[in-house]
Amino acid sequence: MINLYQSLTKSWFFATIWMLFVIPSFVLSDDEHHKKCYPPFTCANQRNLSYPFWIPERKECGHPDFKVNCSGDFAEFSRSSVQFQILENKGSSIILAIKDYQSNLCPRHPENVEINHWTVGITGRRSYFVSSALRSWDRSILENSSASCERNVSIPVSRYALSIEDGNPTLEAIEKALKDGFEVMFTTECWECKQSQGSCGYNDSSRSFVCYCVDGPHKRTCFRKSETSHHPRDHQLKALVQLKQYSYSEVKRITKSFSHTIGTGGFGTVYGGNLCNGRKVAVKVLKNFKSNGEDFINEVASMSQTSHVNIVSLLGFCYDGCKRAIVYEFLENGSLDQFISKKSSLNLDTSTLYGIALGVARGLEYLHHGCKTRIVHFDIKPQNILLDDNLCPKVSDFGLAKLCEKRESILSLLDTRGTIGYIAPELVSRIYGRVSYKSDVYSYGMLVLEMIGARNKETVETAASDASSTYFPDWIYKDFVEGDHTWVTGDATKEEKEVAKKMILVGLWCIQPCPANRPPMNRVVEMMEGRLDAIEVPPKHSLQLSAAPLAESSWLSEENSDYSEVLL
Template identity: 70%
Template sequence: MRKRKTSNAQRRKNLEALTPLKHYRYREVKRFTNSFACVVGKGGFGTVYKGNLPDGRKVAVKVLKDTKSNGEEDFINEVVSMSQTSHVNIVSLVGFCYEGSKRMIVYEFLENGSLDQFISTRASSVAEWRRRLYYILLGVARDLEYLHYGCKTRIVHFDIKPQNVLLDSNLCPKVSDFGLAKLCEKKESIMSLLDTRGTIGYIAPEMISRVYGGVSHKSDVYSYGMLVLEMIGATNKDTVKNTTSNTSSIYFPDWIYNDLENEQQNRIYGDDLTKEEEEITKKMVLVALWCIQSYPSNRPSMNRVVEMMEGSLDALDVPPRPIFQIPMAPLRESSTLSGDISVYIEE
């Protein structure tokens, strides 16, 4: 027991040396969360509580589960990687708590919660949400561009999905949950991973089988493309539900390709969209389809994705249809793969 306490204390000191973030004692966290009274989220990682710092700032406190499966590694990944970032579209970390088995991350509180929660409860019309969605997804693209090219060390997130995109009071998107992230040198194009990490439905095919190529920052590009497609489907969920209700094995982008090829795009657009809104929607779809190409070498980089999102629809071609079939995860139901293929079901 004495040896274990010494080891934990040394790890905490090492972590404090790696990051300028404030280190909170457990008793402090318990105090400003009112003994963890207000739950604002739950998942396979643990529970998120709302808190109020002494200076009046609202914060969210993620309390990680005490698990033997890569829990400590994920915690250190998140604290170290996020402490090295500063971007309008990344959740700001305030501090952390690391005492024995207690691992907690304190970050800014975002009023509108996650993208999947907000879009399922607040969308009043397809037209309204397509306009907002474009700017939200453009913000996520800019964040990934920053992680891949704007940081001193490249950061690959490996878990881009609606649950990890949070919205502030102005609906500005902020990417969160860097527990599966990996840091690598920018000159390194291929990463060496001993595990499979990501979320079913968003995980790139090369993460499952190396026949598609090596794992790299292009894995985030794939996840981003699936995020875009799912959010477009979510804003027109009645059509998507009717489309997929008779076949549980359908690969989600297949019917989008079919509609583009047959020029039957009402299922993509929905009803009552202006010509401008239809063009924005088609542009998002085409960008997403380029992002989910089977082989990483055929996907655009995130700086190119930003250019495509900001550019003209006329400059975009319809990409080839991917040759693989990986089932799309239902909205708000996902399985996270991490470490030794450990599976966590998020609620």
């Protein structure tokens, strides 16, 4: 009896220990997963790696196929028998290089590399294959070179790395392109989880992505549908149910009573602040909005439907009585105008400017062609292009944006929208054509021309004081046709000159007065990524009012502006 009692006592004791230590660990496991996977980790040359990558002590924080090795100079992972080095991590995209090609153009065991078959969503549209028989126009770039390997394989390289070369690239250019790597972008699954303050991970049982949240794992994000709202116009915000809604008192706390102003816009003042988890944010408090809150609804509804590396991320909003505020990600480097204005001492090289221009083009391409509902921005200008700490551009300020179904190419506007100097002519006078998403294309063209210094030319500054001064793209066109590029390129290298000339041509095409002659943004991206000699010089059209309709160009008319994605 005593032994039985002791046995029962011991059992009770162990049961108590189990309940005290084991059960709480189960209760806290979800929150622990969130805490464990939330911060990025360091691996070799990379300091901010996160999902889908993982190391043994963070196995639940990554996809099984992306275990990284940190023992060498570079963070590395293997797919099939191919080893990849992570050269650069940009957050939503990464630059990879194939290890075998870092020291030998013809490695001992070459393998075809097809990134679109990876189990984690990846897009490699920024890259193309060195050797490919899939498309007649994209045959092996090695076929006319002196390279001789035992077998031909397809491997991705940077589209830009080889597009600036004349004719067939040299072996040196190919070797450099292989060493520089190629860029891939992960799909939005993890991005959406992080935007909801979650941590990305993987569920081995269901073999699927999981978003770890403080209240437990979720399939996609930590957002929960908000309770029924009592605001009279909340039916217009039905798309925002997954966004964090802040009270005005919370906005004051985030901004420390609006103590740090970081900018002003047409619809309000932007303040710096911090969320409770320490994340830096920008808070735009609207003023002078229309009585029905149309500007606010436009901006929040537009931003809530976007998910792209080149579009500023919306984190939440305030719709509290008559108070309106928008909370979005904070960008370290502010707006583009700080870098390209005449007063700025911050000079960006041609390659960086090209990268920014291309990023903006991709962002607009996404708004026009990648969203379920097309978004026309109507106010593209340097002040509305924000730059992160890697100078990655993000389109912001959607206060003038208009949503339309994709089948609607023509928009109806009751008032003129945009900023003088960037506004499309059809927004001022219908003589130039109907308002459409091509209005953003015009603004983008003016932005690109300003970025490469065209508007800072001394002769323009002098002419600007003259009422009869020449419309500045006219003399850009004249100088370009006559071969005067020194005012743009200066002592630049051959590659930089090629890039600058390409940006000028793209800009001139985008500012064609006739909207039908402007390329759509997907064609603009194609032109920016392609070869200079593939872009024709656009026709010269002076921006002058005329009773006659403007003629369409045969090279870039609506009917001839077909676009095909480069899919890998």
